[in-house]
Amino acid sequence: MDLGTVRDNLGGGNYDTVAAAANDVRQVFRNCCKYNDEGTDFYQLGESFSARFEDMYKRVSRSSAPSSSSSKVPPQSFASASYGRSGRGGLPSLEVRKGFSGNLFKITGDELGHVVTVLDQRCPGALTSVGGEDGEGTKGRGGRGGGDKDEEPNVEIVIDQIEEEVFWELKEFVDNKIERRKGSKRKR
Numbered sequence: 001m002d003l004g005t006v007r008d009n010l011g012g013g014n015y016d017t018v019a020a021a022a023n024d025v026r027q028v029f030r031n032c033c034k035y036n037d038e039g040t041d042f043y044q045l046g047e048s049f050s051a052r053f054e055d056m057y058k059r060v061s062r063s064s065a066p067s068s069s070s071s072k073v074p075p076q077s078f079a080s081a082s083y084g085r086s087g088r089g090g091l092p093s094l095e096v097r098k099g100f101s102g103n104l105f106k107i108t109g110d111e112l113g114h115v116v117t118v119l120d121q122r123c124p125g126a127l128t129s130v131g132g133e134d135g136e137g138t139k140g141r142g143g144r145g146g147g148d149k150d151e152e153p154n155v156e157i158v159i160d161q162i163e164e165e166v167f168w169e170l171k172e173f174v175d176n177k178i179e180r181r182k183g184s185k186r187k188r
Helices: 003-011 018-034 041-063 066-070 079-084 094-106 109-122 164-187
Strands: 127-129 155-157
Touching: 003 018, 018 041, 094 164, 109 127, 109 155, 109 164
Parallel strands: none
Antiparallel strands: 127 155
16 A cells, blocks of 8 residues: 555545545555664654644544545545646645756755745745754754854755745746746857
């Protein structure tokens, strides 16, 4: 069982209840922990994603009718929310997020600085400092203030933590910068 199979089953209407779909998602994370040594990145990801899923599932369960866990899952109900929408205004698909991530390496340092500044102001949870003074990463305002002026802070952007509206604005900014550069190369 993997998340792709769960997505396909959701899209095909193969789950009789929301609880059945949730159980398969739980199984994916249990397997991640079961087949990876405790303390490894994959084990920790399995635990982390499991906790996030349970938190989100509780919120969805509370906001739905009491019979929701036994009701039939309509096809595409979850699949479209996390994978299907790739146009602006919806949740970005995995492919769109991957493309955005790759494009961050194609922009200048100043442009990347703009992206980090926007995230710092509007989605500080999407920034994680890495390799700080104590060697540990921290959430939020990563690496700003104090320290040697010549030393630039090392910040990771956690794309999955970027709010939807901010993501699309930054994607448009990055795409425009890359397109402009391509256009100016063609004119030469």
